[in-house]
Amino acid sequence: MKRRAFCRFGLLAPLGLAAMPLVHAAAPAPVPDGRTHAFGFSPGGFTLDGRPWQIRSGELHPLRIAKADWLHRIRMAKAMGLNTIALYLMWNALETAPGQFDLDSGERDFVGFIRLCQQEGLWVYLRPGPYVCAEWTLGGLPPYLLREPDMRLRDRHDARYMAAVERYIGAIAPRIAPMMASAGGPVLMLQIENEYSMHGSDVGYLQALAALWRSHGVDGPFSLAEGLKDLRRRKAMLPGAALGLDGPDLGDLQAATAFAGQAPVWVSEGYPGWLTHWGEPRFAHRDYAPRLRRIVAAGYSFNLYVVHGGSNFGLSAGANAEDDGSQFQPVLTSYDYGAPIDEAGRATPAYFALRRIIAGAANTPAPQVPAAPRRTRFEPVQALPVAALWDNLGAPVRAETPTDNQRLLGQDQGLMRYRRRIGAGRDLHLGQVHDYAVVHLDGRELDHVSRMRHPRLHSAAQLRLPDAEADARELEVLVDSFGHINFGPALGDRKGLLGPVRLDGATLRDWEVCGLALDADPTPSLRPLRAPPQRPGLFFAAEIVLAQAGDIHLDLRDWRKGYVWVNGRLLGRHWDIGPQQCLYCPGAWLQAGVNRVLVLDLHRLQPGTLRCADGLTPASTAPASASSPSTQDFACS
Secondary structure, three states: OOOHHHOOOOOOOOOOOOOOOOOOOOOOOOOOEEEEEEEEEOOOOOEEEEEOOOOOEOOOOOHOOOHHHHHHHHHHOOOOOOOOOEEEOOOOHHEOOOEEEOOHHHHHHHHHHHHHHHHOOEEEEOOOOOOOOOHHHHHOOHHHHHHHOOOOOOOOOOHHHHHHHHHHHHHHHHHHHEEEHHHHHOOEEEEEEEEEHHOOOOOHHHHHHOOOOOOOOOOOOEEEEEEEEHHHHHHOOOOEEEEEEOOOHHHHHHHHHHHHOOEEEEEEEEEEEEEEEEEOOOOEEEEEEHHHHHHHOOOOOOOOOOOOOOEEEOOOOOEEOOOOOOOEEEEEEEOOOOOOOOOOOOHHHHHHHHHHHHHHHHHOOOHHHOOOOOOOOOOOOEEEEEEHHHHOOOEEEOOOOOOOOHHOOOOOEEEEEEEEOOOOOOEEEEEEEEEEEEEOEEEEEEEEOOOOOOOOOOOOOOOEOOOOOOOEEEEEEEEOOOOEEEOOOOOHHHHHEEOEEOOOOOOOEEEEEEEOOOOOOOOOHEOOOOOOOOOOOOEEEEEEOOOOOOOEEEEEEOOOOEEEEOOOOEOOOOEEOOOOOOEEEOOHHOOOOEEEEEEEOOOOOOOOEEEEEEEEEEEEOOOEEEEEEEOHHHEEE
């Protein structure tokens, strides 16, 4: 979804006659019961087994939810009165290296998730990419593509990209084909691409993707998700596909029939909440009830993006930016999104407001709301330094000039240390930093620079070094990366120190570079401290004791910037610029008794305290209107 344009909604237009009438329950609604069902299109709407059908969908992403919690979240969505679950598949989580697929382990088991939806009597709207946006790093595209020079993403004329896409579709299509409604499964419709008109205008690209799916046994029905403004500008519409609009009002839905022809127009993404970036003063919030009431009254099908967001565990969070890559905005670890079901799976006031609207439209009572997940608590503990980052970096390589992670080390995100000896000089200019750099001189932290613009950060990559006290000094630039830009022309940004690096105007060459990927549990291989630490860049460890397993929130207000693992699982990033100061950990990843916590902090030198929080608690409950989304104070409580 376009993260800037959709922050504003258009004015309400007259209703018109484009939508189909609501479906009332004169006969039992079809459910995914293992028998074949015919899902199709008619002028103005959808049909299921020959009857008009209104999709009432909510979006959930299996990768953002602990697998043990999938069933609870699905049942929470069903209890809102929804009849469909929408989900993205994130290609880069399923194929981490060319040809190396994992479609079964843990939260990657999308077939298992879809079968749970079917078990609960819910249909599925599947959005497998290749590109998804979703505030997910690189919009779901695999970062190994960035190791290729001048790779053109989302471009059918780049044979390397299209070969990778075909390999991906070839791997997942055999699992999807048996789950289509026409084969007795719950999947009604498959989205070909996401918001392509916001990127390009090549209808041939969309046709090539549809042809790939057909060649691998998936014949549709197909759909697109677009923004009306960009669709008008680029007109990248796949003939015969259903046209979903992101963030539309009724006037947009009616206007879109000019592009859809006889295919249905519907709300592919209606926003009951909104995303939040690091450094923003508050968590986003909005009131979607008035708009949803109008949409369902007019008979349009809809998908709530998102009904439950979950968490950007690990290194999965993406980033937004302007078209030229400026105004870099990394997304929080939390994907709470201000959604009706909060990050920990609990119903919010918006949940019950939207539930009443949806139940009224369906003319049937909604199921009982499931009980909230169990929470637990722990006593505050001190986390002590156990290892230095500097002793645990990978093998060094030589580079004539600073180069990105992907091409130099084959590393995606994580940390990179660039080191060389320098002589006298005062004005150090780092050039392009993607995305955050801490500068050390002779083992002493001097300062940091950031790609972000924020009052507490230095966005200009220029530092004034102290006067030289020796002929040779050791300069170290530690670069920490956020997720790749997930939207717009800047999609495909590479990570690391991109330079050029200059000292008093002279280019610095001949660097030693080493990295730490952070995508696996570092605990087993950490080299312990041999002496009291003298500079920051440390791993801290603690044990928290739980009387029983249950969800927790770790309060990290004592800490600066870095990463947190619990029992070997990387929860994600922490950063004191907020607004997020707590990290959610699912109870499924904890146990009664002792649980291990590891904190990497780039700036802290002394032990720090870990406390238990109750979660993200709003300081104000006054909602914003859907036409003017605002932000709302959240804090650890």
